[in-house]
Amino acid sequence: MKFVDEFRNPELIMKTAEEIRRLTDPHRHYRLMEVCGGHTHAIYRFGLKDVLPENIDLIHGPGCPVCVLPMGRIDDGLSIAAQPNVIFAAFGDMMRVPGAHGSPLEHKARGADVRIVYSPTDAIKLAKKNPDKHVMFFAIGFETTAPSTALTLQRAKAEGLQNFSVFCNHVTIIPAIRAILDSPDMRLDGFIGPGHCSTVIGCRPYEWIASDEGKPIVVCGFEPLDLLQSIVILLRQLNNGEAKVENQYKRVVPWEGNRAALKAMNEVFQLRPYFEWRGLGFISQSALRIRDSYAQWDAERRFNVPGIRITDPKAAQCGEVLKGVLKPAQCKLFAQECTPESPVGALMVSSEGSCAAFYNYQHRKPVTISNASLAAVV
Ligand code: SF4
Numbered sequence: 001m002k003f004v005d006e007f008r009n010p011e012l013i014m015k016t017a018e019e020i021r022r023l024t025d026p027h028r029h030y031r032l033m034e035v036c037g038g039h040t041h042a043i044y045r046f047g048l049k050d051v052l053p054e055n056i057d058l059i060h061g062p063g064c065p066v067c068v069l070p071m072g073r074i075d076d077g078l079s080i081a082a083q084p085n086v087i088f089a090a091f092g093d094m095m096r097v098p099g100a101h102g103s104p105l106e107h108k109a110r111g112a113d114v115r116i117v118y119s120p121t122d123a124i125k126l127a128k129k130n131p132d133k134h135v136m137f138f139a140i141g142f143e144t145t146a147p148s149t150a151l152t153l154q155r156a157k158a159e160g161l162q163n164f165s166v167f168c169n170h171v172t173i174i175p176a177i178r179a180i181l182d183s184p185d186m187r188l189d190g191f192i193g194p195g196h197c198s199t200v201i202g203c204r205p206y207e208w209i210a211s212d213e214g215k216p217i218v219v220c221g222f223e224p225l226d227l228l229q230s231i232v233i234l235l236r237q238l239n240n241g242e243a244k245v246e247n248q249y250k251r252v253v254p255w256e257g258n259r260a261a262l263k264a265m266n267e268v269f270q271l272r273p274y275f276e277w278r279g280l281g282f283i284s285q286s287a288l289r290i291r292d293s294y295a296q297w298d299a300e301r302r303f304n305v306p307g308i309r310i311t312d313p314k315a316a317q318c319g320e321v322l323k324g325v326l327k328p329a330q331c332k333l334f335a336q337e338c339t340p341e342s343p344v345g346a347l348m349v350s351s352e353g354s355c356a357a358f359y360n361y362q363h364r365k366p367v368t369i370s371n372a373s374l375a376a377v378v
Pocket residue numbers: 315316317318319321328331332333334335338339343344345346347348355
């Protein structure tokens with residue numbers, strides 16, 4: 001199958017759901033983590049939980065890049081935006097994420113020059129259009145977006161662009177999965193592996209999850225049938241007592257990854273010794289910093305960054321939701337103080353955030369999968 005329509009075909013979906021029911025042992029409780037925020041969004045958007053047996057529990061993982069960014073990093077970036085003649089450029093996803101003193105949009109309302117860009121290249125264009133200002137691109141994301149930031153920094157260096165820098169918050173997926181597996185309060189049977197960042201890193205970096213931890217992992221696409229097929233593959237492995245890495249998303253993810261993208265990342269970035277993740281704390285070698293050879297374009301070295309550490313508001317349970325310990329609706333603030341219109345935590349802002357996805361598709365307008373409801377969604 002090659003086309004999106006086929007992966008949303010209600011008949012195939014129902015057949016695959018039937019196969020899931022056939023493979024499920026009614027006396028067993030399955031806990032499968034979807035690592036990627038895009039998967040969480042698709043699960044709620046298509047109402048996939050409605051076709052799964054009750055003893056299959058989908059646990060939301062830490063794969064939403066906006067959500068895992070601690071509040072202090074947002075405030076650090078905004079402290080640069082507060083300096084004269086600086087343009088703060090970031091993806092739209094970042095604009096409503098709360099810092100301790102407001103979101104980037106609220107800072108804009110107070111006079112900061114905050115702009116939405118659709119790619120880091122747009123930030124370069126902005127710098128060229130505004131030679132009397134400094135454009136600081138607030139970079140976020142896993143290995144999915146890090147290559148485009150790397151290529152942009154290579155271009156800035158090649159062109160000798162003086163009024164441009166990157167505030168680098170890129171993180172890497174493997175240490176986050178390791179932290180989840182090391183967490184004593186987390187018991188998982190297998191992983192629905194990330195689709196987007198695997199297009200860059202490939203499948204090989206997950207092999208230790210199967211060989212050392214004995215957990216199956218299936219790299220998965222983002223359509224309803226992708227997710228259900230991946231659950232079938234996981235159940236087959238679990239029933240056979242196997243633990244392997246399998247690639248359900250072969251139409252997009254090459255087993256060895258994207259060598260050109262990895263090369264660009266390697267030239268521009270190096271691993272930080274440690275980095276703070278919201279909900280997961282400090283994780284060693286889990287994030288990227290800009291190499292010395294690109295120091296001139298590193299906002300953290302060009303500006304005086306305070307290095308603020310801020311804990312989330314006391315009642316907010318973003319950390320527990322990010323670790324998969326709590327479901328979004330179990331947070332005390334969910335749909336009360338915290339809504340997409342008035343978010344307390346980043347998980348309620350990003351389209352990949354589990355709280356926003358749950359609120360928009362389950363809480364506010366329940367979706368039940370059926371031929372009719374699927375037709376309305378696709
Ligand atoms: S409902 Fe709001 S405060 Fe609670 S976990 Fe979700 S984003 Fe965080």
